[in-house]
Amino acid sequence: MxxxxxxxxxxxxxxxxxxxxxxxxxxxVMIYSATYFNAxxxxxxxxxxxxxxxxxxxxxxxxxxFFIDLKKWTNYAIFFYAGNCILLVMVFFFxxxxxxxxxxxxxxxxxxxxxxxxxxxxxxLSSYFAARKGEIGGRDILVGLLYLLIPLGLIMLQxxxxxxxxxxxxxxxxxxxxxxxxxxIAILLLAGMVLFFGAYEFNVLKDYQIxxxxxxxxxxxxxxxxxxxxxxxxxxxxxxxxxxxxxxxxSQSDLGFVPISYADxxxxxxxxxxxxxxLLLLLGMFFFLLIRTFQISSQARDxxxxxVAGSIAVMWVFQLFVNVGMTMxxxxxxxxxxxxxxxxxxxxxxxxxxxxxxxxxxxxRYR
Amino acid sequence: MDDLGKLSQSTDNVADNTFVRxxxxxxxVFLLFLILISRVWYLQVIxxxxxxxxxxxxxxxNLQVEAPRGFIYDRSGQILVKNRPSxxxxxxxxxxxDDPMIxxxxxxxxxxxxxxxMVRLNNKKYDPLKPRPIKEDLTLxxxxxxNEHQGELKGVNLExxxxxxxxxxxxxxxxxxxxxxVSDSELKKMSEESYTAGDTIGKTNLERSYExxxxxxxxxxxxxxxxxxxxxxxxxxxxxxxxxxVVLTIDTKIQKAAEQALVNSIGRAHRQxxxxxxxxxIVVMDPNNGDVLAxxxxxxxxxxxxxxxxTNDEWKTLNSKESGYPLIDRAVxxxxxxxxxxxxxxxxxxxxxxxxxxxxxxxxxxRWIGFGKKWGKYCWRRSGHGATNLGKAIAESCDIYFYxxxxxxxxxxxxxxxxxxxxxxxxxxxxxxxxxxSRGRVPDAAxxxxxxxxxxxxxxxxxxxxxxxxxxGQGDFLATPLQIAYSYQAFANGGKxxxxxxxxxxxxxxxxxxxxxxxxxxxxxxxxxxxxxxxxGLRRVVTEGTAKGAFAGFNVPVAGKxxxxxxxxxxxxxxxxxxxxxxxxxxxxxxIVEQGGHGAxxxxxxxxxxxxxxxGLKDKVRDVSDSxx
Numbered sequence: 001m002x003x004x005x006x007x008x009x010x011x012x013x014x015x016x017x018x019x020x021x022x023x024x025x026x027x028x029v030m031i032y033s034a035t036y037f038n039a040x041x042x043x044x045x046x047x048x049x050x051x052x053x054x055x056x057x058x059x060x061x062x063x064x065x066f067f068i069d070l071k072k073w074t075n076y077a078i079f080f081y082a083g084n085c086i087l088l089v090m091v092f093f094f095x096x097x098x099x100x101x102x103x104x105x106x107x108x109x110x111x112x113x114x115x116x117x118x119x120x121x122x123x124x125l126s127s128y129f130a131a132r133k134g135e136i137g138g139r140d141i142l143v144g145l146l147y148l149l150i151p152l153g154l155i156m157l158q159x160x161x162x163x164x165x166x167x168x169x170x171x172x173x174x175x176x177x178x179x180x181x182x183x184x185i186a187i188l189l190l191a192g193m194v195l196f197f198g199a200y201e202f203n204v205l206k207d208y209q210i211x212x213x214x215x216x217x218x219x220x221x222x223x224x225x226x227x228x229x230x231x232x233x234x235x236x237x238x239x240x241x242x243x244x245x246x247x248x249x250x251s252q253s254d255l256g257f258v259p260i261s262y263a264d265x266x267x268x269x270x271x272x273x274x275x276x277x278x279l280l281l282l283l284g285m286f287f288f289l290l291i292r293t294f295q296i297s298s299q300a301r302d303x304x305x306x307x308v309a310g311s312i313a314v315m316w317v318f319q320l321f322v323n324v325g326m327t328m329x330x331x332x333x334x335x336x337x338x339x340x341x342x343x344x345x346x347x348x349x350x351x352x353x354x355x356x357x358x359x360x361x362x363x364x365r366y367r
Numbered sequence: 368m369d370d371l372g373k374l375s376q377s378t379d380n381v382a383d384n385t386f387v388r389x390x391x392x393x394x395x396v397f398l399l400f401l402i403l404i405s406r407v408w409y410l411q412v413i414x415x416x417x418x419x420x421x422x423x424x425x426x427x428x429n430l431q432v433e434a435p436r437g438f439i440y441d442r443s444g445q446i447l448v449k450n451r452p453s454x455x456x457x458x459x460x461x462x463x464x465d466d467p468m469i470x471x472x473x474x475x476x477x478x479x480x481x482x483x484x485m486v487r488l489n490n491k492k493y494d495p496l497k498p499r500p501i502k503e504d505l506t507l508x509x510x511x512x513x514n515e516h517q518g519e520l521k522g523v524n525l526e527x528x529x530x531x532x533x534x535x536x537x538x539x540x541x542x543x544x545x546x547x548x549v550s551d552s553e554l555k556k557m558s559e560e561s562y563t564a565g566d567t568i569g570k571t572n573l574e575r576s577y578e579x580x581x582x583x584x585x586x587x588x589x590x591x592x593x594x595x596x597x598x599x600x601x602x603x604x605x606x607x608x609x610x611x612x613v614v615l616t617i618d619t620k621i622q623k624a625a626e627q628a629l630v631n632s633i634g635r636a637h638r639q640x641x642x643x644x645x646x647x648x649i650v651v652m653d654p655n656n657g658d659v660l661a662x663x664x665x666x667x668x669x670x671x672x673x674x675x676x677x678t679n680d681e682w683k684t685l686n687s688k689e690s691g692y693p694l695i696d697r698a699v700x701x702x703x704x705x706x707x708x709x710x711x712x713x714x715x716x717x718x719x720x721x722x723x724x725x726x727x728x729x730x731x732x733x734r735w736i737g738f739g740k741k742w743g744k745y746c747w748r749r750s751g752h753g754a755t756n757l758g759k760a761i762a763e764s765c766d767i768y769f770y771x772x773x774x775x776x777x778x779x780x781x782x783x784x785x786x787x788x789x790x791x792x793x794x795x796x797x798x799x800x801x802x803x804x805s806r807g808r809v810p811d812a813a814x815x816x817x818x819x820x821x822x823x824x825x826x827x828x829x830x831x832x833x834x835x836x837x838x839x840g841q842g843d844f845l846a847t848p849l850q851i852a853y854s855y856q857a858f859a860n861g862g863k864x865x866x867x868x869x870x871x872x873x874x875x876x877x878x879x880x881x882x883x884x885x886x887x888x889x890x891x892x893x894x895x896x897x898x899x900x901x902x903x904g905l906r907r908v909v910t911e912g913t914a915k916g917a918f919a920g921f922n923v924p925v926a927g928k929x930x931x932x933x934x935x936x937x938x939x940x941x942x943x944x945x946x947x948x949x950x951x952x953x954x955x956x957x958x959i960v961e962q963g964g965h966g967a968x969x970x971x972x973x974x975x976x977x978x979x980x981x982x983g984l985k986d987k988v989r990d991v992s993d994s995x996x
Binding site: 134173176177178179232234235236237238239240241242251252255256257271272275276279280283286287290291294297298303306310313314317321324325328330 | 384385386388389390392393396399400402403404406407408410411412414415417418419421422423425426427591592593594599
């Protein structure tokens with residue numbers, strides 16, 4: 001491939017790049033603001049530095065993906081898939097953190113393989129359904145489901161309900177965009193619900209999972225356990241008011257009332273410190289990012305590109321809604337990070353690779 | 368949706384269907400954002416103030432700052448009670464819910480059983496929001512461990528509490544009293560005062576009666592705490608005002624001497640075959656101003672037992688017969704028959720009432736038959752005293768003389784014997800600053816009718832014998848050792864009764880005098896000649912009468928009166944009231960030894976010992992065997 005600089009600037013979707021850079025910068029500032037007061041080893045930049053490092057690691061990956069023909073990726077997808085499934089098995093040999101085995105320790109960093117599988121599944125499903133040329137039958141759906149089942153099962157075993165749900169969201173997004181019958185999708189959703197309640201009835205889900213999933217309906221029922229986190233999160237957001245308390249203030253965030261303030265509940269920190277206008281700014285950035293992604297999807301050169309971009313949009317919107325909804329008490333508590341904002345290297349890297357895919361799809365139409 | 372406008376310029380490669388579905392999806396996303404933003408608006412703008420208050424309540428705590436309690440000094444400025452810091456481990460009860468293992472961890476660190484920790488944690492007396500003390504007076508290594516492991520022991524805090532310290536150990540414990548946690552009933556009584564559960568309050572004696580001065584004013588501080596309850600910063604502070612200090616009239620040197628003399632007297636009683644002697648009291652007063660120089664009571668207790676909360680077992684022991692009820696201040700709270708020590712008062716009343724003059728003489732043949740031969744009453748000296756006038760009657764403690772006097776009082780039918788007893792302070796509180804003071808008892812017809820109405824309905828009317836019994840300090844007459852010392856002031860100073868003064872000054876926290884308590888004359892007898900007639904009789908007690916042996920060879924001129932009181936079912940109680948130096952007495956000393964036997968041989972030597980110690984005499988008190996009354 002010849003690299004023509006002029007060509008690149010013309011092909012590069014600067015709107016998308018700009019929005020992503022803004023979001024990441026916003027996230028970095030908020031990670032600092034959430035942790036400066038209680039940073040480990042007395043280093044108030046501890047989390048900020050690590051997150052920046054992951055961003056820098058992610059940059060060459062974005063560049064590489066931008067230049068590689070996405071379709072060629074699909075030829076190797078099975079190897080990535082297998083490799084990632086092996087990583088998902090490996091997590092069970094590492095120490096459990098907070099009652100779940102999700103991480104592989106590599107030197108000073110923890111890697112979360114369940115983050116990467118999202119994109120591998122997304123690419124493979126897009127490729128498979130694109131080949132159906134808009135005619136996705138019941139049999140195709142079942143094949144896609146089978147493909148999904150192995151990593152899904154492994155992730156449920158960790159257990160990581162949140163990521164499992166993201167995978168299902170990607171799947172539903174792909175078949176919806178790919179042209180499956182609305183009737184079939186409805187049947188599948190219904191079957192999923194029956195399965196879920198079956199799992200509930202036969203105690204396949206752990207007690208704490210059920211508790212976390214249902215406590216948002218009545219947080220006062222458990223003011224010391226799962227409900228406590230939710231109440232504190234709502235207090236943090238609510239007390240931020242219109243303008244917030246400032247990046248260097250906010251008793252809920254700084255004094256440890258908001259749980260995992262720099263990762264899962266970072267939206268609550270932003271709410272307390274920057275107030276309604278800060279949240280409006282954040283949600284606005286996300287909204288434009290998603291609109292841009294839908295545009296890329298609709299302008300893609302082929303169905304494959306549309307499916308990749310559209311599924312990424314579905315993945316992000318699902319994560320955003322579930323994470324933000326959770327901090328405000330309108331969605332169950334699941335450990336889903338807020339894309340680009342929550343602290344976590346694997347999550348940031350995955351989302352940057354997704355941006356790489358989008359830039360690729362976006363540039364593809366000029367070919 | 369203008370942003371999606373470009374969708375209409377769809378490229379050929381995207382099927383129309385895909386295009387429509389993407390458009391549906393984007394509308395759905397728009398809807399989701401509307402939901403999120405309305406929720407944000409609801410939480411931050413509509414409910415914002417409510418959540419702001421909740422955030423404040425979360426992290427802002429209003430803590431009480433205990434005021435250091437005032438000190439107690441003796442008359443020369445020696446500290447009798449002060450405060451010392453006690454490092455205390457406290458725990459917030461909710462911490463148990465967050466970490467069920469916390470009690471096990473604590474039990475290892477503090478070397479306490481988990482059961483003991485749970486008992487203190489579940490102590491219902493406490494304000495549920497306040498951390499509860501788990502262990503006081505932590506060692507340095509316990510403090511170090513708690514500091515290092517704060518992260519693992521969330522909800523456990525280290526507090527430095529101020530507790531009482533007694534430099535002279537159990538000395539004067541009955542004067543000082545002890546402090547403890549405010550009880551439920553006290554809280555109810557003092558609702559208008561600012562006590563909350565867990566506060567310290569004076570429980571008995573001076574700590575109780577001077578509580579309003581000693582306690583000071585609590586301060587407060589507003590602090591910010593983190594989710595673990597750890598203090599992050601102080602937002603404001605309102606300093607506590609320490610309590611005022613109290614200067615006593617107690618003289619530590621005399622107090623020590625009195626307590627020692629009391630112990631020695633009990634030993635003396637044991638040597639004189641009164642093995643049941645086990646308790647007693649001594650009061651030393653200055654008859655020129657009413658200052659209480661010493662108040663001794665035996666058995667004693669150690670007020671420091673109460674510092675860290677008393678256990679049930681300890682409390683039971685302190686209130687058991689075996690321990691002799693050491694919490695009772697026998698000098699002030701306990702009433703005894705005064706026996707012959709009442710005779711000088713009876714004599715004064717008889718002079719005032721014209722029943723006798725100094726020269727009136729009764730013949731003592733050892734037996735008195737004023738109520739007929741069948742009802743004969745005996746003098747303690749069966750061989751009799753012969754012709755006995757007032758001076759001799761006091762000196763020899765002649766019972767027959769006082770039976771006659773009592774009989775004459777009875778014939779007056781005016782209850783004048785009781786009247787004069789009351790004039791000397793019997794039957795009512797002296798007004799000393801100790802809350803549990805007993806009033807003693809001066810029995811009369813009205814009292815007997817009331818008292819026996821239920822107990823002994825056939826015996827409700829006052830009999831002449833009752834008056835005769837009172838005249839020798841027996842019958843139902845009861846007096847506290849303090850009342851006895853108080854009444855003898857009149858004979859020491861020529862007719863004045865000063866209110867017993869225990870506190871002379873109150874000092875503010877900077878030790879400046881904020882209040883002086885002057886001596887108060889509560890009664891004055893104007894018939895100096897009668898007082899002096901009795902007074903010279905009291906001198907004769909020591910020079911030639913019943914206490915001659917006890918003071919033989921003693922260099923300080925002493926006057927006084929022996930007493931040996933009979934108590935039904937018990938050995939006789941030994942009493943002596945002395946005053947010295949006789950010409951201008953500076954000390955009035957009353958001694959009682961329960962079941963100690965004879966006043967002259969058991970109680971009088973205690974007075975000699977105390978005076979010897981006050982005057983720095985190398986005086987050796989020898990045991991005398993004197994069975995006079």
